[in-house]
Structure formats: structure tokens, C-alpha cells
Amino acid sequence: MERYQNKKYIEYILKYKINFLFNVPTIFIMMSTVEEFKNSHFDFVKKVVFGGSPIYQQTFQMLKESFPNAELHNAYGATETTSPATLMPIKYPKSKVNSVGKPVPVADIKVVKENGEECRVNEIGELFIKGPMVIKEYWNNPEANEKNFTDGYWHSGDIGFMDEDGFVYVRDRKKDMINRGGEKIFSIEVEDVLKSHELITEAAVIGVPDEIYGERVKAFVVGRKLSESSIQKIKDHCQKHLAKYKIPEFFEVVDQLPRNASGKILKNKLKEIGRK
Incomplete structure (x- = not known):
């Protein structure tokens, strides 16, 4: 496949009984949104590896349930490392699921x-x-x-x-960390909270320029049942789990997030939108 497509990818997994899957987390999230995935059984999959972007707790739990017989492994590397620099060992405690391994x-x-x-x-x-x-x-x-x-x-x-x-x-990413009036905010922490809301399928958080604070927090959110009227419920949800300065001040509901061919979310594109 030259480019990822939900239905075709799932079709190939089932047809050829592919038992080793290695994707960025975004692709697994996209898979989980279609009926073909929800209605299929993947008990033949032995290993699921993910890397290239942070894994959310909700995504990790979904993978455990969808691939019941598979070992789940995070990996971390970059183009400059030419291969993984870290890898989760075969056995690891549950307390380490947010790690990218050793x-x-x-x-x-x-x-x-x-x-x-x-x-x-x-x-x-x-x-x-x-x-x-x-x-x-x-x-x-x-x-x-x-x-x-x-x-x-x-x-x-x-x-x-x-x-x-x-x-x-x-x-x-160092360039994606938000600095709001001297307070450092990790986007993944805010995204994790947003994704724990039942209405949100995907979320991406960026800093938008501000004359007073330097940057303010903006969230782009995706969800079939999301609308502008849902935003207050999401803010209330954030207030229960985040410090006040970390709660997004701006929300934008979008149909999809911009990605490259491998499925990574392009935050530079979102930052261009945020400046407008």
C-alpha cells in the first residue's frame, strides 16, 4: 500500500492472517473507528508494536482488547537513528505502559x-x-x-x-512544548485528557501566539458526535484532570487532522492554521 487506507489495510490483515503489526498509534486509532475493525476478530495477531508518536492510555487499552493474544510493545527512534533506539522488553510491569522501553x-x-x-x-x-x-x-x-x-x-x-x-x-517534542506565561505545558498530557472524553476520537494540542502570555493552548478535536455545543462539556472534563493553565482556551472541531503518508499528525500544519 502506497498510502494507508482503513478498509484495505484491515482487509489485508484478515485475508493474509498478518500476525505482526507495526504502526504509529494514529493508524491504530483510525482502524478502531470503522465497523470492519469492530466486527472482526484478530486473535491470530501475535505482536503489536507502535512508535513514532506518543501512545495514549485509551489507545493502549483498545489494543489490548482488540488483539487479545498479542504482545504489545512500544518503540522509539527517528530517521537519524535509522532503527529503534529503545524497545519495550518482552515482559514489563503495567506501571511502565507509558514508557517507550529501554x-x-x-x-x-x-x-x-x-x-x-x-x-x-x-x-x-x-x-x-x-x-x-x-x-x-x-x-x-x-x-x-x-x-x-x-x-x-x-x-x-x-x-x-x-x-x-x-x-x-x-x-x-521540544518544538511542540507550550510556554504559557513561563509555565511549560506538554501537549501529550492535555491530549491524553481530551481523548479520555467519550465524544473525542482524536485530539491535537498546540500553542498559539499571544501578546500577554506568549502562547495560549488550542485544541483541535475530532469526533463523529462532536459539535460546538459539546465544548463546554469537554472543558468541564478538563477541569477535573488538568491544572487551570493547561486547559485549552480555544477549541476547533475538525473532521480530520492533517497527517503525512505514514499517519503522523502534522502539527506544523495545525500551527499554520492556529496563527490565522
């Missing part, structure tokens, strides 16, 4: 503060990655090389932390 054997990952100091356990910073699978440099781009490499470590641009057991957690 560094693969050849990977050296550290978490670094803005001042260049290495973070302590559970302290949030930028993930630096080193190893034989990481690119040596960007082609004919010395400026990018100087900016994105330190002592062989590639600066991932991802904000996260590592716990006491060596599990890595990704909280947000």
Missing part, C-alpha cells in the same frame, strides 16, 4: 538539561542518543551538525526522562 543494547541515551548538564533519574530534559545506528552527520550541513551533535550524541529534540529502572519516557 535503550537497545548498542544505544547510549542520556537526558540533558538546557544548560548542558545531565539530568538526574526522573528529571525531565532533552534525550541525547549515541550509538552505531545513529548517523554521523547531516549531509553538507555544517550548521545543523554543530547544533545537533555533542561528543557523538545526537540531540533528538524530544523531551522526556529515564526512570530508576532504565525505562525511557517521551513527553513531547
Whole structure:
């Protein structure tokens, strides 16, 4: 398939009894919205792996129920790492489901503060990655090389932390983190709360420019039964789970979120819309 299509993808899985699935979480979310998926049985699937973007608790639970005999594994990597830099082990405690796993054997990952100091356990910073699978440099781009490499470590641009057991957690892209009057807001935290509302299928949160606060929080939400009259219910839901400054001040109900060919949500497109 040159481009993802719900019905055809599900049809191929069922027809050929595909037992290993590896997708960005968005594709699994899209699958779950169609009747063909809801009415089919996937007990032949042995392994489901996801990566490329954060996994929501609701999505993880849906995968457990939809693929009852499959092992679920998160993975994390980038074009610059050429392969996963972290991977969930075969067995892991439920308390680690939000993790992207442990560094693969050849990977050296550290978490670094803005001042260049290495973070302590559970302290949030930028993930630096080193190893034989990481690119040596960007082609004919010395400026990018100087900016994105330190002592062989590639600066991932991802904000996260590592716990006491060596599990890595990704909280947000550095460029997607929202700064509202000095308060740092991780978009995934707000999106997770929004997606826990029964009316919302998908959600994407961005910061929109503001003269006073620098940025304010805006949410793009998708759901078949959503309408402008639903927004107050969603705000009430957010108030129960989020600090006041993290609650989106602006909502936009859309039919779908912009994605690239692999299914990743294009937040740069949403930011262009948000500036208008």
C-alpha cells in the first residue's frame, strides 16, 4: 500500500492472517473507528508494536482488547537513528505502559538539561542518543551538525526522562512544548485528557501566539458526535484532570487532522492554521 487506507489495510490483515503489526498509534486509532475493525476478530495477531508518536492510555487499552493474544510493545527512534533506539522488553510491569522501553543494547541515551548538564533519574530534559545506528552527520550541513551533535550524541529534540529502572519516557517534542506565561505545558498530557472524553476520537494540542502570555493552548478535536455545543462539556472534563493553565482556551472541531503518508499528525500544519 502506497498510502494507508482503513478498509484495505484491515482487509489485508484478515485475508493474509498478518500476525505482526507495526504502526504509529494514529493508524491504530483510525482502524478502531470503522465497523470492519469492530466486527472482526484478530486473535491470530501475535505482536503489536507502535512508535513514532506518543501512545495514549485509551489507545493502549483498545489494543489490548482488540488483539487479545498479542504482545504489545512500544518503540522509539527517528530517521537519524535509522532503527529503534529503545524497545519495550518482552515482559514489563503495567506501571511502565507509558514508557517507550529501554535503550537497545548498542544505544547510549542520556537526558540533558538546557544548560548542558545531565539530568538526574526522573528529571525531565532533552534525550541525547549515541550509538552505531545513529548517523554521523547531516549531509553538507555544517550548521545543523554543530547544533545537533555533542561528543557523538545526537540531540533528538524530544523531551522526556529515564526512570530508576532504565525505562525511557517521551513527553513531547521540544518544538511542540507550550510556554504559557513561563509555565511549560506538554501537549501529550492535555491530549491524553481530551481523548479520555467519550465524544473525542482524536485530539491535537498546540500553542498559539499571544501578546500577554506568549502562547495560549488550542485544541483541535475530532469526533463523529462532536459539535460546538459539546465544548463546554469537554472543558468541564478538563477541569477535573488538568491544572487551570493547561486547559485549552480555544477549541476547533475538525473532521480530520492533517497527517503525512505514514499517519503522523502534522502539527506544523495545525500551527499554520492556529496563527490565522
